[in-house]
Amino acid sequence: MPVIIKNTPFLPYQVLQDYEETTLGQNNAIGACNIFIGTMRDFNEGDQIKVLTLEHYPGMTEKQLDKIIAEAHQQWALIDSLIVHRVGDLLPNDPIVLVATWSSHRGDAFDACRFIMENLKSKAPFWKKERLINEQERWVISNTKGYLNT
Amino acid sequence: MPVIIKNTPFLPYQVLQDYEETTLGQNNAIGACNIFIGTMRDFNEGDQIKVLTLEHYPGMTEKQLDKIIAEAHQQWALIDSLIVHRVGDLLPNDPIVLVATWSSHRGDAFDACRFIMENLKSKAPFWKKERLINEQERWVISNTKGYLNT
Amino acid sequence: MSIKIRYFASLKDYIGRSEDEIIYNEVLTVTEVWQQATQNKVKPQNTLVSVNMDYVNWDEPVNDRDEVAFFPPVTGG
Amino acid sequence: MSIKIRYFASLKDYIGRSEDEIIYNEVLTVTEVWQQATQNKVKPQNTLVSVNMDYVNWDEPVNDRDEVAFFPPVTGG
Numbered sequence: 001m002p003v004i005i006k007n008t009p010f011l012p013y014q015v016l017q018d019y020e021e022t023t024l025g026q027n028n029a030i031g032a033c034n035i036f037i038g039t040m041r042d043f044n045e046g047d048q049i050k051v052l053t054l055e056h057y058p059g060m061t062e063k064q065l066d067k068i069i070a071e072a073h074q075q076w077a078l079i080d081s082l083i084v085h086r087v088g089d090l091l092p093n094d095p096i097v098l099v100a101t102w103s104s105h106r107g108d109a110f111d112a113c114r115f116i117m118e119n120l121k122s123k124a125p126f127w128k129k130e131r132l133i134n135e136q137e138r139w140v141i142s143n144t145k146g147y148l149n150t
Numbered sequence: 151m152p153v154i155i156k157n158t159p160f161l162p163y164q165v166l167q168d169y170e171e172t173t174l175g176q177n178n179a180i181g182a183c184n185i186f187i188g189t190m191r192d193f194n195e196g197d198q199i200k201v202l203t204l205e206h207y208p209g210m211t212e213k214q215l216d217k218i219i220a221e222a223h224q225q226w227a228l229i230d231s232l233i234v235h236r237v238g239d240l241l242p243n244d245p246i247v248l249v250a251t252w253s254s255h256r257g258d259a260f261d262a263c264r265f266i267m268e269n270l271k272s273k274a275p276f277w278k279k280e281r282l283i284n285e286q287e288r289w290v291i292s293n294t295k296g297y298l299n300t
Numbered sequence: 301m302s303i304k305i306r307y308f309a310s311l312k313d314y315i316g317r318s319e320d321e322i323i324y325n326e327v328l329t330v331t332e333v334w335q336q337a338t339q340n341k342v343k344p345q346n347t348l349v350s351v352n353m354d355y356v357n358w359d360e361p362v363n364d365r366d367e368v369a370f371f372p373p374v375t376g377g
Numbered sequence: 378m379s380i381k382i383r384y385f386a387s388l389k390d391y392i393g394r395s396e397d398e399i400i401y402n403e404v405l406t407v408t409e410v411w412q413q414a415t416q417n418k419v420k421p422q423n424t425l426v427s428v429n430m431d432y433v434n435w436d437e438p439v440n441d442r443d444e445v446a447f448f449p450p451v452t453g454g
Contacts, residue, residue: 028191028192028193030243033187034184034187037183037184038182038454039182041180043179055386056453057430085453093180097454106377107296110186121256124454125451125453139390141452146256188377209353235377273374277310290375
């Protein structure tokens with residue numbers, strides 16, 4: 001159940017493939033995997049964004065993410081899970097976050113991945129600052145709501 | 151919104167990477183991607199499974215999957231989506247199904263991917279036959295429930 | 301009226317063949333197509349039916365050159 | 378009692394520095410730590426606080442060598 005904070009770009013599919021090959025291995029109990037990948041959009045609140053800077057609270061970020069993962073493993077029948085999150089300067093299209101959950105049945109993988117993402121969004125100490133094309137900088141004030149129909 | 155039925159093994163991460171590079175391209179409106187991968191387990195109902203054979207109804211399978219994808223695109227703000235499904239003989243750990251949804255915000259990607267999987271499981275004409283290690287063959291009678299808490 | 305009939309998965313094993321064709325003079329319902337094609341074999345519980353690759357109810361009428369398919373609950377994904 | 382204080386993101390800009398340290402003789406609550414460290418600056422709405430990297434309420438007491446952090450709502454993911 002690794003939690004990885006990276007200050008350099010990462011390729012989600014490469015990370016997943018490497019992780020499955022080297023760490024998960026051929027686990028034939030796995031029947032379902034749900035994956036979420038968040039990437040940088042070049043527009044926010046009607047403005048074009050050039051650079052997105054992600055700040056975090058080293059130590060607390062890992063602690064909170066470990067806690068979220070532990071809760072997910074308590075609540076659902078997960079075989080494994082993985083979080084990778086970028087910090088530093090990002091460009092449009094760069095991956096920001098990767099969450100993956102592995103389980104025997106799809107319900108657990110789906111629900112746990114969603115749970116981890118929603119909790120990450122509301123509890124993990126990361127902050128986004130946007131640099132617009134006119135070089136103006138501004139902090140993102142709050143995350144959008146995750147569950148659409150609740 | 152491709153629907154692909156394959157009678158040979160596929161590598162989900164390779165398929166996704168190729169699809170994003172060649173078809174989706176650098177779409178900076180994409181902020182979220184949700185992916186489900188179903189793989190063959192080597193155990194079912196207490197028995198060890200050697201081979202899983204997937205039969206389908208060529209033509210109807212594609213028609214039903216196209217319909218499910220169209221409904222998902224009507225209901226959520228999706229930028230694109232993809233379904234890949236295996237038929238033929240599978241071995242433990244082989245990918246069976248890949249569903250991916252791309253959107254600007256996470257709620258749409260998550261909910262639509264789940265919707266597509268649940269509908270695929272209940273409406274797309276695929277049938278699984280298991281060959282046990284004693285060479286006995288049996289049809290899988292029904293799929294497990296998807297939504298855990300409803 | 302020529303109607304093509306197909307059987308899939310466990311239903312193909314049950315009927316013992318994958319296809320039938322019946323020629324008929326009047327409009328049949330899906331239920332009547334089953335009875336004619338299978339010579340009144342007992343229909344297994346939960347059997348599903350499609351006409352021209354869309355799910356239909358058992359009272360759906362079948363037209364000339366329609367393709368009717370019978371199959372068990374789906375188990376893909 | 379020595380208490381380390383950290384500010385993150387927009388709160389770091391607002392306070393004008395990223396860290397403080399205060400030495401005190403009595404047990405302070407998190408609210409009192411804010412008041413002492415910032416010289417009673419107005420606390421922006423929705424400010425969050427942690428002690429030793431766990432979220433706490435504003436009446437939480439702070440102990441010797443604790444690390445207190447103030448920051449705005451999180452926006453990662």
